[in-house]
Amino acid sequence: MGKKFYVLLIYSIIFLVLSVIAGLIIGSSSITPLEATEILISRIFSVPIDVPASHETIIMNLRLPRTILALIVGAGLSSVGLTYQSIFKNPLADPYIIGVSSGAAFGASVAIALNITGGLWGMGVVNLFAFMGSLLVSFIALIISRVNGRIPPTTLLLSGVALGNLLTAGMSLIMFLDNEDMEQIIYWTMGSFVSASWDKVAFSLAFVAIGILLLMFHTWELNLMLLGDESASSLGVDVEKVKIRLVIISSLVTAACVSVSGIIGFVGLVIPHILRMISGPDNRRLFFLSIIVGAGFMCITDTLARYILRPVEIPVGIITALMGGPFFIYLLKKNKGMN
């Protein structure tokens, strides 16, 4: 791999580290960045320091899990976005392209509207319903798009769009019938890390870490699949098997991300895309860069979401989407590389 790649890799890592530091020391509470730094250092090197216990709790039980959760979700969404862009041979593909977000939103709204209480592994019912909803949509999309034992990318994409619309209608109906919970449902669909916890970190990390590891073994095959299914097959890729495997892994990763954070758009679409413009189409490089930059980006946007209107939080999905619109127009104007 070229020298340019290592330079990019180093920049990405610097960006990631700075984002994490920013996420940990910047916030709406009265803790100064200096104090936050002291708390972190004292924890790492177990030196006792003189700060209020409440401040220490904020850092260790709120900001730290929240930052880590943002990193996990950012890494998960970007790696899946990259995978889907290669499978679908479509630069505009993102982790939600097969209807996953609508499935999650529908699941969450059912749980919210029915006021179901309880939970599992420290995850709330809303999170678990969102997880199940998005998984269900992926698998139904996979099943209905199977033609003659193979899954044409366009058919899978369109099944996802159709299912997505269906479930969005379902969610709208729930909101229409149940006005009281409308605000909560809408808030959920905008995406936020406000309810981050160590349990959510553990839950999402399990899926995202294993998923990323498995996807990593397919990055060269993704290069071949970009050329078209027939070419990939002639070059020794078991296209249909690999496609199904990758969609299943990606669905699990996306579902885990969505269930803990709500629907955060733009990250999975644009991070791989920007990096592709800079480093070229090779998925082997893009994969690592996407994970690092995606994680850092999610962390920095979450910090902005907490900081801009402090003490009020803006849902992070709004911030990412605000950046997404202009970038989309830019893409449309400059769409060459992939075609």
Place this chain on the structure above:
Amino acid sequence: MNAIEVRDLHFSIGDKKILNGITIDISQGMVTGILGPNGAGKTTLLRHLSGYWQPEKDTVHIFGVDILRLKPRDKAKIIGLVPQDGVNSAGFSVFEMVMMGRSPYLNFFGNEKADDRKIVDDCLKTCGVYDIKDRKMYEISGGEAQRVLIARALAQQPEILLLDEPVSHLDIKYQLEIMSLLKDLSRKGMTVVSIIHDLNIALNFCDNVILLNYGRVIAEGDADSVINEENIYRTYGVRAMVEKGTYSVVIPALKAI
């Protein structure tokens, strides 16, 4: 010896029968052309020969082995393909594109060795695209791209080369260059099977041709005897004159359709 044997191959999409009992033998080291009108089933047949579409058991044999028994990577070491839709280049360079032909020999991460680079360079030279190896695929002409795809297939070091209309969109010079290249390859032992639309090209460059229509074999055999006035009329419904010589020509009678 036969490189490929097809026995009673059927294929339908929904209720529509695309292939209707195809039985053919394709001999090793020859250029075999697959001809026929649009919709005759040529591409479908080729996709069964490449294993992209899975045939029934015991219908397609590659060097005596049922194609279903070949693992994808092993199959890619025997059969190289230049598909019709193969020019989706995604922004890769010519060299990267041809290196992908080494895939069946590389590990899961596609790590190439010095050997692989040498083979790729050789294939680039054989196809006359070595000088443009650092250009992006979208920066080169259609004729060059077609030769790059042939180089990619050669990098697989296959024994059989399948091509889907390799010269249809090219100007006459590139058509002749590519067909001569295929002919040279076959003289060195490669089995070349190509879908061809142009009867004149088929007549002058193919050793054997298979004439398809309605998913059936209308005629097969050496090019000179199959491409005749009667077969052209039976297959395409076009009256034509065929003149044999150093260069044989098919001249359609434009008014007599």
